[in-house]
Amino acid sequence: GAGVSQSPSNKVTEKGKDVELRCDPISGHTALYWYRQSLGQGLEFLIYFQGNSAPDKSGLPSDRFSAERTGGSVSTLTIQRTQQEDSAVYLCASAWAGSGDTQYFGPGTRLTVL
Amino acid sequence: AQSVTQLGSHVSVSEGALVLLRCNYSSSVPPYLFWYVQYPNQGLQLLLKYTSAATLVKGINGFEAEFKKSETSFHLTKPSAHMSDAAEYFCAVARSGNTPLVFGKGTRLSVIA
Numbered sequence: 001g002a003g004v005s006q007s008p009s010n011k012v013t014e015k016g017k018d019v020e021l022r023c024d025p026i027s028g029h030t031a032l033y034w035y036r037q038s039l040g041q042g043l044e045f046l047i048y049f050q051g052n053s054a055p056d057k058s059g060l061p062s063d064r065f066s067a068e069r070t071g072g073s074v075s076t077l078t079i080q081r082t083q084q085e086d087s088a089v090y091l092c093a094s095a096w097a098g099s100g101d102t103q104y105f106g107p108g109t110r111l112t113v114l
Numbered sequence: 115a116q117s118v119t120q121l122g123s124h125v126s127v128s129e130g131a132l133v134l135l136r137c138n139y140s141s142s143v144p145p146y147l148f149w150y151v152q153y154p155n156q157g158l159q160l161l162l163k164y165t166s167a168a169t170l171v172k173g174i175n176g177f178e179a180e181f182k183k184s185e186t187s188f189h190l191t192k193p194s195a196h197m198s199d200a201a202e203y204f205c206a207v208a209r210s211g212n213t214p215l216v217f218g219k220g221t222r223l224s225v226i227a
Contacts, residue, residue, distance in 0.1 A: 004157075031212050043204060043217035050212065059214065091157060101212055105150075105157040 002026070004106035006092050012112045013082055021077045021109045025094030032075050033095075033103060034067055038088035046090075049075065051097065082113045116141045116207045120218035128226050133177075133192040135221045137205030140186060146208040147188045148215065149179055153201045161203075164188060175199070200225045 005024045013019050025032050034046040045059040049069045060066070064082075069075040079086055089110050093103040121136040139145060146165050150158040162173025169181040175198075179190045188205060202222050206215040 033214055035215075035217075042219045043206075043215075045214040045216070048214050056214065093158075095212060097212060102148075102160050102163060103215060105159070107155075107157045 004092055004094050004104050006090075006106040006109050008109060009107065010110045010112075012114065014114050015084060016081055018078065018080045019082055019111065021079075021090050021111070023075045023077070023092030023094075023106060025073065025075070025092070026104055027073075028096070029094035029104075030072065030097040031095040031101075031103075032069055033093040034075070034077050035091045035093065036088045037091055037108070041088075043091075046077070079111075082111075084113050087111055087113045116145065116209060116216045118205050118207050118216055118218035120203075120205050120221050122221050123219060124222045124224065126224040126226060127195045129197055130194050133190070133195045133199065133223065135190040135203050135205075135223065137179075137188045137190065137218060138186050139188060139205070139207045141207055141209070143209055146210060147179075147181060148206040148208070149173065149177070149188075149190050150204045150206060151201050152204065152220075158204065161190070195223075195225045197225050197227065199223060 007022045030051045032049045036044050047067045048056040064080045067077045089108040091108045092106045095101045095103045117140045119138045148163045149161040162171045164181045172178045177192045202220050204220045205218040
């Protein structure tokens, strides 16, 4: 079946603008994760959704970052008032709910803030 | 808190030689351990995972890793490198199977003809 998809694949924006990044998880996966990959910080966890539970937002770097997941499926990561340090590749992953399950990653969205 | 240390940001091997990528972890609970591979401009692909079953885990593309609790290690090996193995490899740990992953900094593998 289809894997995790993300859009757009590339996004260039100006400092101070808001951006929205979209993730379509694998159908039926109840867990969804956002990670950020940057040269200086490596791969960092941002936020985690599990079913109908309150999301784990412990990895969000500032209150400019937020995410929602509608209908237990599609997720949108929003970055407000973007800064140059937000430039990175944003990766989404999804997984079944069972213990030990694999997280399947999308191809990522490369965000460049000018 | 969990953490992962990957020794060597860049490893270079000759085609046909042994590949050894090192990973050490720290975890307060029995961990779930993963190796992912990332090819240029692509997402992460799971190579293998340890979930408290067999300590020697076999993955895709001929890779395997051995969980050694006494050494808190989960090194990745492949007997014979192929040019197509050139990529970035990430070791990751999770407190349980469905919790967010904590990644190492990654090791870039180069394969020389």
